[in-house]
Amino acid sequence: MDTVNIGLIRVLTLSDQKEIDRHGLIIEGAFSGLKVRSRCIEDHPKGLYDKISEEEAKPKIISLAKELRKGVEAIIVSCAADPAVKELKEILNIPVIGAGESLAAVSRTLGGSVGVITITNNVPDPVRRGLGERYLTWKKVEGVESTLDLKEGDILAHTLNTAMALRKQGSNVIALACTGFSTAGVAPKISKELGMPVVDPVLAAGSIAYNLMLNKECWREDVED
């Protein structure tokens, strides 16, 4: 079977390649045919959590994307704030997929009224913009200040409570606006409890990248005809 090679950029500095590969493995597990090569930026041990850390990270993301670009057919920036995604879409001649815009794209289509869960005191711009008229409201998950805090044991309960509050306000789909939620794997558990879709940003980005694979699959069939 053919594969599509995807480059993935982690915005959290990690030393263990297994940890760096985690989002890539989530995507490979869900989308047969995608092969993900992951790298992380330097000197961001707490990830990105405000405008200043995002701006500092941008040139590093652009530089890493240029390195990764050789041998891949698309690049995913695995952060819901989509740092440098706009710039990279202009610089590179392959698709550059932000986890934030992907999250918005899938969420707005699965639901009529989207509630957003964040780890910061604002909804990331690409998520808000991508949701457009489908955006309903947002809420920050309690006791979390950076993606690192999403690893704690009781984060599932906090996130579930937040999601329940958003459902009460009329949301019929929940968008998890930090890729740390993907690392923690909370989306399916919350979805089951709530009985409604909860969208994971890393899997949303995978869904978009998979469309490149679908085209390639069809080419293969043509050759065999």
Place this chain on the structure above:
Amino acid sequence: MDTVNIGLIRVLTLSDQKEIDRHGLIIEGAFSGLKVRSRCIEDHPKGLYDKISEEEAKPKIISLAKELRKGVEAIIVSCAADPAVKELKEILNIPVIGAGESLAAVSRTLGGSVGVITITNNVPDPVRRGLGERYLTWKKVEGVESTLDLKEGDILAHTLNTAMALRKQGSNVIALACTGFSTAGVAPKISKELGMPVVDPVLAAGSIAYNLMLNKECWREDVED
């Protein structure tokens, strides 16, 4: 393996169940675990091609969706104009996915500047609205007035010419704004010729529905832990 059952509504009246099932089969072939049950509306032998035919079809789509609703976890309306999708999102308590909004969602994320190919003299509202600031331009494919004309032999060449014109105008992704393009299977062929993503509306809707499957898969893994 668990499956997710999806109901799919064709807005083109067909008598052969094989033909009715065609979009469902495209989705099942691309997304392992989705099981699609398809039905078509009555008395629309040319499909939907203008505001009048869309309005006439709406109550039929709503009625069919209510019938299909039992035993499915989401409903796809397989038409790029998303007829009755807004209404159904309010009436039903499961996700209702329009092919038009799905097309826009995937296209805006895969590209920076989206060119839309239509079969009518306008861009369907949900496609235009969903693309937002990523919308660049549109062009009608030559010699086509309804989805039936997309079956003709030279439609691939006409669509490719249209896509090439949109690329010349600066589009870096092409959105095919009629599910008849999916029936004709033109997206991968054009994508290969152009060397850029061409988004198929039925596969885009499948990508969104697949997110429900991803959640269910994770539940299953939890049980096995």
